[in-house]
Amino acid sequence: MNGKKTSLADLRVGVLVLAAVAILIIFILSVAGDLSLFGSRLKLTTRLSAADGLKPGDEVWLAGKLVGKVTDVTFIPQIPTNSDQKSVIINMALDAKEVDGRIRTDSVAILGQQGFLGERLIDITPGTTKGDPIHNGAEVPSSDQANLSQVFQGANDLLVEFNSVAKQLQGVMDNVNKGQGTIGRLLHDDSIYVNLNRTVLDAQDTVKQLRSGNGTLGKLLNDPKLYDNLKGTTDSLQAMMADLRAGKGTAGKLLNDDQFYNRANETISKVNDAADKLDKITAQIQSGQGTIGKLIKDDKLHTDLSATVASLRNISDQLEKGQGTAGMILHDDRLYNNLNQTSSEIVKLLYDFRQNPKKFLSIKLNIF
Secondary structure: OOOOOOOHHHHHHHHHHHHHHHHHHHHHHHHHOOOOOOOOEEEEEEEEOOOOOOOOOOEEEEOOEEEEEEEEEEEOOOOOOOOOOOOEEEEEEEEHHHHOOOOEOOOOEEEEEOOOOOOEEEEEOOOOOOOOEOOOOOEEOEEOOOOHHHHHHHHHHHHHHHHHHHHHHHHHHHHHHOOOHHHHHHHHOHHHHHHHHHHHHHHHHHHHHHHHOOHHHHHHHHOHHHHHHHHHHHHHHHHHHHHHHHOOHHHHHHHHOHHHHHHHHHHHHHHHHHHHHHHHHHHHHHOOOHHHHHHHHOHHHHHHHHHHHHHHHHHHHHHHHOOHHHHHHHHOHHHHHHHHHHHHHHHHHHHHHHHOHHHHHOOOOOOO
8 A cells, every 4th residue: 555654743743732622622611611720619409390401511690700610400319298398319420619608508509591582590599607507418409489380480471460450541532532521622622622722711710800990800900009008007007016025005004014914913822812712612612511511411400490490391381271360360361351441441530620620620629
């Protein structure tokens, strides 16, 4: 066979090209986070109820910063015993230098998403000093969030409600366009426009009359006499206030004379003294002291008054029955008749006396 022999120089060039390609691939993988040449890897796991499209190679974030990749998504070996049990295991490879003990037992792994329709990712919340650092191979606690189907279902429900409201608004707008209801009549009834236009014209006419000084309001606004009268009244009030402050007149003396205040104070003191005395008298009466107190508090007075009232009632009964002298005087007609006859005789006697007084005044002297 006649073939071209490969020289040592060509072999060296080929090796250098392969080495360069290998270095470029390793560099690209290192920059992308799929391969770390110099840093150590931290392998952690977490459990979710559903992966929702999560796959190996998806990013793992720590507080929003890329720190690793998802290496595997598998189910737990056993069948879940209940629907609340998380049956999907997520294996993750993280950069130990980037993590640096920030993932702790109080950290939480959440299934997230880049944007609304972007790639899935695992987002881990940083831990605090209340938790212990999680070591290589440990499991990070997780929390399930609403998946896309739940989000879309909620959005669908919202759209249904919005559609129902839109239909109701459309019905209202149809009624308005037909001139039905209050708003429809306001928009379509020409009489409202006519009334408003008439009201505006009337208002303009009223303003014109006011400006021209017609009517009571016009005169009040345009007649300078009103201003002069008001100014005169104001000046009089100011003068009156000045007189009051100066102590002139009865009102001024009442406001500024200390003697009036002293007399009023003395009167109030006397009233207070009288009130104190009345309080003392009332206390004495309540305690049964003095004549009034004894009259109010003494039971004997009550007994005597009761006996007196009973006696008076007995006398009254006897008088009504015509018993005794007084009773006969009240009820016997003969006394009235006798008195009436006597009074008639006296009248006759007085009449005769006036007619012939000598008859009754004659003096007969007998000499022995």
